[in-house]
Amino acid sequence: MGKLEQKPERIDCRGKNLHRKTLSDDLAKNLTARTGKRGGTAKFGVELAKQLTKKPKKVETIKFANGLKLKIAKGKDLVPPKKHPEKWEYYDPNNSGNPLLAIDEKDLDKQISKHFKVRDYARIDAKDLQYVKAGTYWTVKSGNNVEYYHKYARIDPRLVALIENIRSDAGVPMIVNEGFRSYLENKRMYDNRNEKPAYGSRHVSGQALDFENTNNKILKSALYLMRNDGGIGLYPGKNAVHFDCRRSKRRWTKGQWDKNKEWPRERWLSKNDVQEVKDRIAGKKRKRKKK
Numbered sequence: 001m002g003k004l005e006q007k008p009e010r011i012d013c014r015g016k017n018l019h020r021k022t023l024s025d026d027l028a029k030n031l032t033a034r035t036g037k038r039g040g041t042a043k044f045g046v047e048l049a050k051q052l053t054k055k056p057k058k059v060e061t062i063k064f065a066n067g068l069k070l071k072i073a074k075g076k077d078l079v080p081p082k083k084h085p086e087k088w089e090y091y092d093p094n095n096s097g098n099p100l101l102a103i104d105e106k107d108l109d110k111q112i113s114k115h116f117k118v119r120d121y122a123r124i125d126a127k128d129l130q131y132v133k134a135g136t137y138w139t140v141k142s143g144n145n146v147e148y149y150h151k152y153a154r155i156d157p158r159l160v161a162l163i164e165n166i167r168s169d170a171g172v173p174m175i176v177n178e179g180f181r182s183y184l185e186n187k188r189m190y191d192n193r194n195e196k197p198a199y200g201s202r203h204v205s206g207q208a209l210d211f212e213n214t215n216n217k218i219l220k221s222a223l224y225l226m227r228n229d230g231g232i233g234l235y236p237g238k239n240a241v242h243f244d245c246r247r248s249k250r251r252w253t254k255g256q257w258d259k260n261k262e263w264p265r266e267r268w269l270s271k272n273d274v275q276e277v278k279d280r281i282a283g284k285k286r287k288r289k290k291k
């Protein structure tokens with residue numbers, strides 16, 4: 001279209017736009033080439049009219065690094081309202097720019113990166129199901145277990161890359177406990193707990209995953225890869241860990257910020273483990289300086 005639009009307007013003596021005629025002629029030629037049929041018949045004219053009125057398709061999917069495409073959610077209650085966005089079920093207080101995605105039940109088993117599936121990013125912890133809006137989750141039977149997954153979720157491609165990097169670097173399985181939470185689900189959850197509320201949780205923006213298993217290999221890889229940014233939250237007693245891809249750097253243990261933003265409490269890692277990570281970071285820096 002670009003070339004055609006750049007030409008000055010040319011209208012013939014009957015007021016017909018000659019450019020449109022040119023476009024139509026091109027399409028007629030293409031149609032003849034594809035079908036072998038010549039112009040002049042009514043059928044040909046109908047087919048040509050269809051081609052001329054075709055609208056270009058809008059981008060309605062998000063593509064992840066491995067080629068996976070997920071649909072952007074459409075429809076009532078699934079797009080941001082113009083007034084009072086903070087009252088919207090899926091409000092994003094962090095303005096992450098990650099659109100709300102519609103996750104089909106058959107999407108859940110698709111790989112989103114080498115070691116993780118879409119289900120890992122949409123997973124709801126069964127005990128938090130009470131806070132999830134009715135009708136907005138999938139119920140999936142897996143052996144004797146029943147699992148729950150969000151039908152609509154935000155998934156930050158940067159989080160997908162971060163989690164895959166930690167998993168690949170650590171070389172051990174990581175079991176997801178919970179991924180995305182809607183804004184109001186997260187709010188209902190905190191309102192019901194006697195905890196400091198985190199209404200701006202990164203889970204709401206599709207930027208955080210909680211894992212129900214952690215060990216020194218996972219933590220060492222995370223501390224190395226997230227040395228400059230991202231959030232790491234530790235939950236002692238549960239052996240659980242939270243990783244998020246925020247652009248600032250945050251460290252906490254069960255709701256308490258770690259002021260030095262450096263290392264988890266010693267009970268999570270031995271002095272040797274901490275030193276190993278520090279050496280790895282220092283080694284990288286030294287190599288860079290040599291160049």
Ligand SMILES: [Zn+2]
Pocket residue numbers: 203208209210233242243
């Ligand atoms: Zn978390």
